[in-house]
Amino acid sequence: xxxxxxxxxxxxxxxxxxxxxxxxxxxxxxxxxxxxxxxxxxxxxxxxxxxxxxxxxxxxxxxxxxxxxxxxxxxxxxxxxxxxxxxxxxxxxxxxxxxxxxxxxxxxxxxx
Amino acid sequence: xxxxxxxxxxxxxxxxxxxxxxxxxxxxxxxxxxxxxxxxxxxxxxxxxxxxxxxxxxxxxxxxxxxxxxxxxxxxxxxxxxxxxxxxxxxxxxxxxxxxxxxxxxxxxxxxx
Numbered sequence: 001x002x003x004x005x006x007x008x009x010x011x012x013x014x015x016x017x018x019x020x021x022x023x024x025x026x027x028x029x030x031x032x033x034x035x036x037x038x039x040x041x042x043x044x045x046x047x048x049x050x051x052x053x054x055x056x057x058x059x060x061x062x063x064x065x066x067x068x069x070x071x072x073x074x075x076x077x078x079x080x081x082x083x084x085x086x087x088x089x090x091x092x093x094x095x096x097x098x099x100x101x102x103x104x105x106x107x108x109x110x111x112x
Numbered sequence: 113x114x115x116x117x118x119x120x121x122x123x124x125x126x127x128x129x130x131x132x133x134x135x136x137x138x139x140x141x142x143x144x145x146x147x148x149x150x151x152x153x154x155x156x157x158x159x160x161x162x163x164x165x166x167x168x169x170x171x172x173x174x175x176x177x178x179x180x181x182x183x184x185x186x187x188x189x190x191x192x193x194x195x196x197x198x199x200x201x202x203x204x205x206x207x208x209x210x211x212x213x214x215x216x217x218x219x220x221x222x223x224x225x
Contacts, residue, residue: 001171006154009152031212033213033214035214041218042202042216042217042218042219043155043202043214043216044216045213045214045215048211048213088154088155090155090214092212098143098160098162098168099157099160099170099171100145100157100214101157101171102147102156102157103154104152104153104154105154105155
């Protein structure tokens with residue numbers, strides 16, 4: 001079945017450093033979504049990418065969707081302590097699948 | 113998030129006992145999902161529903177059953193709980209049109225002793 005792999009599993013940075021997490025799917029995706037989960041909280045939707053090669057920005061966060069629609073990345077510029085949490089990508093297989101498959105997440109800690 | 117509640121939020125039970133977790137929404141969304149979250153495994157889909165009485169299995173459905181007798185409620189049942197089912201369970205909802213994204217509940221932490 002469809003698999004979504006996400007790396008790294010953990011990332012510890014100093015405040016002000018950049019951070020990137022990568023997501024790769026075993027199958028072509030119709031879209032990819034990113035969620036953030038704060039410690040002790042629940043996943044919260046950040047963004048959805050649909051088009052091949054799409055790039056979207058939210059302030060210091062930059063999201064990319066690969067040309068082949070099988071990979072994606074999230075880059076945070078100049079991390080802040082408020083960025084702490086686990087970032088998940090989630091992909092829906094092309095062809096109308098209802099199932100959204102999540103990567104295992106990247107846990108980000110930021111040292112002030 | 114407003115519009116989706118899970119109950120109970122915390123439960124401790126013993127191996128072999130039945131457990132039912134409830135997800136209630138006030139958004140009238142068509143789709144409802146149950147995920148479990150475990151360290152090192154991320155979020156894994158257990159079951160989902162695409163309408164009243166319409167459900168389907170996810171990737172880790174063994175040992176779980178679900179029911180949806182009305183739009184607003186989606187129940188997850190562990191017929192005979194095992195220690196491997198100790199986890200945090202998240203319910204999620206999404207509408208049938210518009211933004212194709214999930215809204216998660218606050219989670220239910222289940223411990224099976």
